[in-house]
Amino acid sequence: DQQVKQNSPSLSVQEGRISILNCDYTNSMFDYFLWYKKYPAEGPTFLISISSIKDKNEDGRFTVFLNKSAKHLSLHIVPSQPGDSAVYFCAGTSGTYKYIFGTGTRLKVLA
Amino acid sequence: GAGVSQSPSNKVTEKGKDVELRCDPISGHTALYWYRQSLGQGLEFLIYFQGNSAPDKSGLPSDRFSAERTGGSVSTLTIQRTQQEDSAVYLCASSLTSLRFNEQFFGPGTRLTVL
Numbered sequence: 001d002q003q004v005k006q007n008s009p010s011l012s013v014q015e016g017r018i019s020i021l022n023c024d025y026t027n028s029m030f031d032y033f034l035w036y037k038k039y040p041a042e043g044p045t046f047l048i049s050i051s052s053i054k055d056k057n058e059d060g061r062f063t064v065f066l067n068k069s070a071k072h073l074s075l076h077i078v079p080s081q082p083g084d085s086a087v088y089f090c091a092g093t094s095g096t097y098k099y100i101f102g103t104g105t106r107l108k109v110l111a
Numbered sequence: 112g113a114g115v116s117q118s119p120s121n122k123v124t125e126k127g128k129d130v131e132l133r134c135d136p137i138s139g140h141t142a143l144y145w146y147r148q149s150l151g152q153g154l155e156f157l158i159y160f161q162g163n164s165a166p167d168k169s170g171l172p173s174d175r176f177s178a179e180r181t182g183g184s185v186s187t188l189t190i191q192r193t194q195q196e197d198s199a200v201y202l203c204a205s206s207l208t209s210l211r212f213n214e215q216f217f218g219p220g221t222r223l224t225v226l
């Protein structure tokens with residue numbers, strides 16, 4: 001049972017445009033969500049998080065939106081840069097250290 | 112400072128052999144986690160250590176998998192009698208505490224291939 005789903009395995013965006021990465025979850029007990037970014041041959045690195053009491057969290061070029069009724073979150077990157085090309089994982093947790101990760105979306109930002 | 116390190120970076124083994132994967136967490140981090148990423152899958156939680164508490168082994172897929180953490184620092188994940196389905200990237204992470212708001216810092220992973 002895939003509790004966190006990232007249905008788009010890949011996404012290509014032109015430099016300077018907006019990248020939107022989507023994530024759906026099924027576990028209504030999730031109350032904290034995270035996005036991690038992974039470059040090849042490196043471990044994932046934390047990018048941004050959001051608590052379920054919020055519907056938006058912004059950090060520089062990165063904004064995460066949470067729609068609890070739809071059990072959907074999205075990561076917006078504006079403007080996209082070639083260095084943003086990586087695999088992005090979303091994860092959810094229900095009050096514990098156990099993060100449940102999605103399968104990732106590979107973002108390619110074209111110069 | 113130094114991040115999480117893992118060794119080896121790559122391991123190729125024959126079916127039925129035992130393998131040991133090592134993780135050196137960030138100094139001072141009390142929580143340590145093992146995950147694996149199989150082809151086309153997300154990161155799958157395997158096991159968690161917090162200080163001297165009993166580990167949470169709920170994610171280990173079979174009794175062929177075990178892990179230990181010596182002295183609250185270095186951890187070793189052991190897979191006995193490896194099978195082809197064990198082929199994956201095994202990732203270790205550590206965090207300052209086990210609070211979910213504490214960022215988990217990941218190592219680069221060990222790519223295990225079982226022939």
